Amino acid sequence: MLKIENLQASIDDKSILNGLNLEVKAGEVHAIMGPNGAGKSTLANIIAGKEEYEVTNGAIELHGEDISELAPEERAHNGIFLSFQYPVEIPGVSVTNFIKTAINETRKAKGLEDMPAKDMLKKIREKSELLEIDRKFLSRSLNEGFSGGEKKRNEIFQMAMLEPKLAILDETDSGLDIDALRIVANGVNKLKSKDNAVIVITHYQRLLDYIVPDFVHVLYDGKIVKSGDASLALELEAKGYDWIKQELV
Amino acid sequence: MKYTEDDLEKELETQEYKYGFYTDIESETFAKGLNEEVVIAISKKKNEPQWMTDWRLEAFRVWEKMEEPEWANVRYEKPKFQDIAYYSAPKEKPKLNSLDEVDPELLDTFKRLGISLDEQKKLANVAVDIVMDSVSVATTFKKTLGEKGIIFMPISEAIQEHPALVKKYLGSVVPTTDNFYAALNSAVFSDGSFCYIPKGVRCPMELSTYFRINEGGTGQFERTLVVADKGSFVSYLEGCTAPSRDENQLHAAVVELIALDDAEIKYSTVQNWYPGNKEGKGGVYNFVTKRGICENNAKISWTQVETGSAVTWKYPSCILKGNNSVGEFYSIAVTNNHQQADTGTKMIHLGKNTKSTIISKGISAGHSQNSYRGLVQINSRAENARNFSQCDSLLMGNACGAHTFPYIEVKNKSAQIEHEATTSKIGEEQLFYCNQRGIDTEKAIALIVNGFSKEVLNKLPMEFAVEAQKLLEISLEGSVG
Ligand SMILES: Nc1ncnc2c1ncn2[C@@H]1O[C@H](COP(=O)(O)OP(=O)(O)OP(=O)(O)O)[C@@H](O)[C@H]1O
Ligand SMILES: [Mg+2]
Numbered sequence: 001m002l003k004i005e006n007l008q009a010s011i012d013d014k015s016i017l018n019g020l021n022l023e024v025k026a027g028e029v030h031a032i033m034g035p036n037g038a039g040k041s042t043l044a045n046i047i048a049g050k051e052e053y054e055v056t057n058g059a060i061e062l063h064g065e066d067i068s069e070l071a072p073e074e075r076a077h078n079g080i081f082l083s084f085q086y087p088v089e090i091p092g093v094s095v096t097n098f099i100k101t102a103i104n105e106t107r108k109a110k111g112l113e114d115m116p117a118k119d120m121l122k123k124i125r126e127k128s129e130l131l132e133i134d135r136k137f138l139s140r141s142l143n144e145g146f147s148g149g150e151k152k153r154n155e156i157f158q159m160a161m162l163e164p165k166l167a168i169l170d171e172t173d174s175g176l177d178i179d180a181l182r183i184v185a186n187g188v189n190k191l192k193s194k195d196n197a198v199i200v201i202t203h204y205q206r207l208l209d210y211i212v213p214d215f216v217h218v219l220y221d222g223k224i225v226k227s228g229d230a231s232l233a234l235e236l237e238a239k240g241y242d243w244i245k246q247e248l249v
Numbered sequence: 250m251k252y253t254e255d256d257l258e259k260e261l262e263t264q265e266y267k268y269g270f271y272t273d274i275e276s277e278t279f280a281k282g283l284n285e286e287v288v289i290a291i292s293k294k295k296n297e298p299q300w301m302t303d304w305r306l307e308a309f310r311v312w313e314k315m316e317e318p319e320w321a322n323v324r325y326e327k328p329k330f331q332d333i334a335y336y337s338a339p340k341e342k343p344k345l346n347s348l349d350e351v352d353p354e355l356l357d358t359f360k361r362l363g364i365s366l367d368e369q370k371k372l373a374n375v376a377v378d379i380v381m382d383s384v385s386v387a388t389t390f391k392k393t394l395g396e397k398g399i400i401f402m403p404i405s406e407a408i409q410e411h412p413a414l415v416k417k418y419l420g421s422v423v424p425t426t427d428n429f430y431a432a433l434n435s436a437v438f439s440d441g442s443f444c445y446i447p448k449g450v451r452c453p454m455e456l457s458t459y460f461r462i463n464e465g466g467t468g469q470f471e472r473t474l475v476v477a478d479k480g481s482f483v484s485y486l487e488g489c490t491a492p493s494r495d496e497n498q499l500h501a502a503v504v505e506l507i508a509l510d511d512a513e514i515k516y517s518t519v520q521n522w523y524p525g526n527k528e529g530k531g532g533v534y535n536f537v538t539k540r541g542i543c544e545n546n547a548k549i550s551w552t553q554v555e556t557g558s559a560v561t562w563k564y565p566s567c568i569l570k571g572n573n574s575v576g577e578f579y580s581i582a583v584t585n586n587h588q589q590a591d592t593g594t595k596m597i598h599l600g601k602n603t604k605s606t607i608i609s610k611g612i613s614a615g616h617s618q619n620s621y622r623g624l625v626q627i628n629s630r631a632e633n634a635r636n637f638s639q640c641d642s643l644l645m646g647n648a649c650g651a652h653t654f655p656y657i658e659v660k661n662k663s664a665q666i667e668h669e670a671t672t673s674k675i676g677e678e679q680l681f682y683c684n685q686r687g688i689d690t691e692k693a694i695a696l697i698v699n700g701f702s703k704e705v706l707n708k709l710p711m712e713f714a715v716e717a718q719k720l721l722e723i724s725l726e727g728s729v730g
Contacts, residue, residue, distance in 0.1 A: 048685050052677070072684035082683075088682045092700025101696055102686035109687065141700070158686065 001026045001197050002047070002166055007058035008222075009046055016042045018222035019058070024166070027194040031208055031233060034219035035241050040201045041085050043219065045169045048082040049075045062166070076141045077109040079165030081154035083172045085201075090142040096124065096200045098162050106162065116177060127160040131187045148175030155183050160191055167191075168199045173207040183209030205237040218244055261493040279336040285309060288436050289580040291336050295405050295439075299410060308425035308435030315429045321591040322620040322652055325560045328499045328534060335437045335470075393453070400445040401456055404472050407443035414445055415689075418476050422540045422568070423678070430562075431538040438503070441472035446512075447480040447640040455710050457486040471502040477512035477547075482492050484515040486713055498523070498533045500558075506541030506549055510571065514541060517709050519717050521558035521724075526618045527586045527615075532559025539563065545571035545600070552708045554717040555582040555590060556724040564622065566595035569603035570632075576605040579705040583698075583724050584617030584649070593623035593654075598634040598664075607638040610702045613649035614725060620652040627664040635665045641671040645725075673701075695722040 002024040010018040016039045024030050046053050047060060047200075050132055051074035062069055067075055090098065101242055104114045128135060131153055143151050152172050159167050171187070173181055188211055192198060200211055208216075208230065216232040217224045218241070226232070236244075279287060288309045292302040345349035397587060400411060425435040433467050446452050458550050469507035477483050487504075500522065508514045515584050516539075525532025535558040541549040551565035567576030578594035605625065613619040619642065627634045653670050677695055683693035698721050699706065 048681075050681055071689070072681060072688050073689045076685055076687035084682065084685075090679060090682070090697060092703035093696055098686070098696070101692065102683075102688055105689065105692060106687035120675045153707070161685070205252055 001063060003059075003061040003064075004047075005059050005061075007043075007046070007055045007060065009042065009053045009058075010056055011042075011053050012215075015056075016044070016053070016222055020219075020223055022217065022224060024197045024199060026165075026197055026216065028201065029192070029198045029213045030221050031213035031216045032199060033203065033216065033233065033236055036074055038219045039222045040219050041170055042176075044082055044085075044170045044199075044201060045116075047075075047168060048072055048080055050084060072111070073105070076162075079196075081159050081162055081164030081167045083152070083159060083167065083169040085170040085174075087142045087143050087146075087151045087155055089146075090211075091144050093142050094136045095140060095142055095157075099124070102158070103161060123161060127157060130160060130190060131157050132183050133157055149177055149180050152176055153180060153184055156187050160187060163191070164201070165196050167196070168201070170201045171203065172200075173202055173204060180209060181207065182204050205233050208233050219246065220248070279334050281334045282331045283309075283333070283437065284336055289336055291437055291439060292490060293609070294336065296409070297405075297408055297439045300412075300416060301408055304420070304425070305436050308432050308716065309437075311426050312429065312436055312525045314430035315432055317429050320579050321562050321622070322618065323560050323589040323591050323652070325534065325589070330433075336439055339438070344360045352697065361536060368599045372648045376625070384638070397453065398447040399450065399452055400443065402443055404438075404441045404443040404474060406712070407474075411443070411445070414476065415443065415474065416649040418474055418505065418507055419472075421504050422504075422507060422542045423538050428538060430536040431503050434501050434538070438470040438472040441474075441502070443473075444475045444483065444485065446477045448478045449480040450478075451481065452483040455484045455486050455713075469499045469500050469502075471500075473502070473504040475505070475514060475516070476507045476508075477514050478510060479509045480511040481509075482513045484517070484710060486517050486519075487711065487715070488519040488521070488713070499536070500533050501536045502538070502631060504537070504539040504565075505685035506539075508541060508543045508547035508549050510545045510547060510576075512544075513550075513711075515550045515552070516541070516553075516565070517713055518551075518553040519709075519713060519720060520553065520555045520557055520561075521720055523559075524557050524586065524588050524724075525559040532588070532658070533557065534559060535561045535563060537563045538566065539565035540595075541566070542568040542706050543571055543576060543600075543603075546573045547571055548575040548577070550708070551594065552577075552579040552705065553581070553703070554702075554709070554720065555592060558590070559588060559715075561588075561590040561592055563590075563592045564594055566573075566597065567605065568597045568599065569605065569634075570599045572600040573602045573604075574600055578605075578607045578609070578623075579708045580608070581610045581612070581702045581705045581721070582619055582621075583612045584613040584614070585724055586617060588615075588617040588694040591620040593620055593621045595624040596626070596636060596681075598625075598627045598631040598636070601630070601632045601634075603631055603634045607636070607641045608704055609638075610673075610705055611640075611642045611651050611699065612645075612698055612721075612725070613651050614641070614645040616648045618650045618652070622654040622655060622656075624658070627665060627666070629659050629660040631661050631664070633663050633665075636667070638666075640668075640670045641701065642670075644672065644674045645699065650701070694725055698722075698725060 004020060004022040005019050007020040036039055043249060046055060049070060055068060062078055071178060100120060107115060152175050155172060176184060185207060213230055216228050216230060218226040225248060285306060289302060292305055414655055423431050425432055444456060475485055506514050506516060522533035522535055539589050543549055549567050556560055565578060569576050576596050582590045582592050584590050593609060594607055607623055609621045611619040612623055621640045623638060625636045641654050644651055651672055655668055657666060679697060680690055680693050699718055706717060
């Protein structure tokens with residue numbers, strides 16, 4: 001589904017990604033771990049098409065097609081979803097209005113009519129129940145005054161509404177309490193299928209107890225320096241990153 | 250493919266005026282220039298009684314001695330007042346009972362503006378009194394209103410048919426001597442609307458007037474007078490769009506509202522005069538005086554969505570004369586390219602327990618300048634007066650400006666006054682977030698701006714709110730892609 005080859009990217013002449021390779025197939029769950037500042041969010045943003053970063057080398061393919069020239073909204077229309085590490089506030093725009101606009105704009109891009117209000121409502125009801133979100137919450141301004149955990153749960157609600165092909169969850173677990181973590185993880189699991197894929201960026205094994213990864217990658221200094229199965233995450237949790245850094249020298 | 254603020258700015262300025270056309274309706278226009286003869290001629294043309302002619306002449310003599318105000322935070326080339334034709338009317342002034350009788354070309358104009366009267370009649374239950382080039386050409390719904398004793402007609406007709414009412418209230422809130430533009434308007438106003446709601450009557454529909462400027466080089470001086478008698482209620486809508494034009498067009502309207510005891514007037518405006526091209530050439534000068542007076546327990550709400558005009562100078566105000574009276578001002582002002590707006594309100598608290606609310610949302614893009622100027626005045630006898638003001642500014646790009654000039658004068662210690670102000674910017678993070686969800690930048694800006702303006706949009710009558718949202722989108726939209 002997603003194939004990244006030798007990706008190099010920089011911002012203001014500062015190199016952040018230094019030849020990164022990653023392949024994600026449909027039906028897989030990949031976890032990306034790594035120390036602060038390693039470039040995890042940068043990778044997520046570049047896949048999503050953030051134009052601030054300059055891609056100096058390498059290719060990103062989605063379903064076998066190069067997406068590097070696509071605008072962020074076009075990538076979204078092609079099924080890429082990013083759950084932000086720090087979701088932004090949009091005052092005065094309700095969660096409902098926002099997600100309605102997002103769905104209808106995506107449909108418009110595909111030449112479809114707006115989703116009938118009845119279907120929209122049904123879907124909102126279904127997905128908010130899945131994630132145990134109070135309906136009143138949906139009429140609030142997007143992310144305005146939301147607690148850290150509420151913001152993350154709202155990201156996953158949007159993911160559930162948009163049903164992406166490739167979901168990238170950037171530290172979705174941080175800020176979630178123990179119950180919320182379980183609810184959100186269950187939500188993600190329910191949305192998983194053989195046709196879509198998930199990349200989970202996290203610092204903690206905790207989340208991976210619920211969302212079990214097929215692969216775990218260590219991103220360090222702008223590269224993936226080690227990959228393994230779910231047990232690698234346990235090892236990292238126990239030992240930290242020093243041993244990997246040492247392996248590199 | 251970096252998307253910078255400069256790109257955003259470019260997108261915003263490339264939008265051309267959507268309603269840039271004008272119709273070829275045969276018009277009769279006075280020669281340019283203004284003197285006593287012209288004032289008398291206007292009055293004669295309208296068959297006015299002597300008291301009206303005298304009233305105009307008095308205004309003219311005052312105006313001649315006045316200076317154009319300079320204090321507003323706007324810069325423009327002063328209109329040459331002797332270069333303006335002060336009267337322009339379609340040659341035939343047909344009296345029409347139905348839309349079928351309206352000049353087809355005119356109907357076509359309305360269609361191009363996206364305002365189908367038929368549709369409005371059906372959907373919105375709106376009575377429309379169209380003012381085109383200073384003369385009303387169609388009045389609808391007169392009958393329904395007539396049954397309730399409501400008078401809604403061109404002011405020129407009201408002067409003929411209800412002289413006592415007009416004489417009593419005209420100039421009672423905005424005296425002829427009030428300011429330069431009000432004096433000019435009083436001398437030369439050619440038409441406008443008059444509305445009277447009898448005691449205890451709730452007007453069953455929104456009253457609406459669409460103002461248009463259509464004749465090259467004619468200033469337009471509309472006069473609106475709304476009187477809500479004791480215990481009555483009326484919601485009045487005013488909307489305008491103007492055809493594209495190269496020379497500046499002057500618009501100096503006067504609106505007077507009178508809310509007698511226990512009455513309520515809701516006055517909503519969507520203003521979309523031609524703003525000039527993206528270099529700042531052309532465009533309408535909008536110098537308006539709008540003021541209302543509240544008697545005991547009365548309430549006046551001004552709601553405005555201002556997206557047009559090259560220069561706007563406008564302060565809808567409330568004189569809270571009666572005890573327990575309430576004044577409200579809800580405003581959205583959008584400026585783009587080289588537009589300049591200096592707008593706000595005055596809340597004059599005279600009575601006891603008077604209350605006022607001011608919510609102002611300024612949105613600036615391009616090289617525009619957007620100023621809020623508001624006065625809250627609590628007079629010595631206004632016990633327990635309260636005011637809440639909130640002024641929010643939203644900036645797009647780095648070349649525009651937002652300014653807030655709140656003036657507060659308190660002469661009574663029991664007053665409670667709150668003022669809040671915020672300035673924010675549409676950030677690239679917000680745009681990227683929207684983009685990531687499949688919403689393109691143009692739509693994202695519309696979404697963010699609508700969210701920012703929501704508190705005010707919510708105050709508009711439903712059918713107007715939809716139009717207003719569209720207008721916000723149009724006035725900020727670029728040509729993405
Ligand atoms: N817009 C930017 N301007 C300047 N530097 C940036 C920008 N974005 C990222 N960086 C830098 O790139 C590096 C990688 O940042 P990134 O946010 O991708 O790290 P991360 O792996 O997600 O870290 P964390 O675990 O703390 O979330 C950091 O040194 C960061 O300061
Ligand atoms: Mg990060």
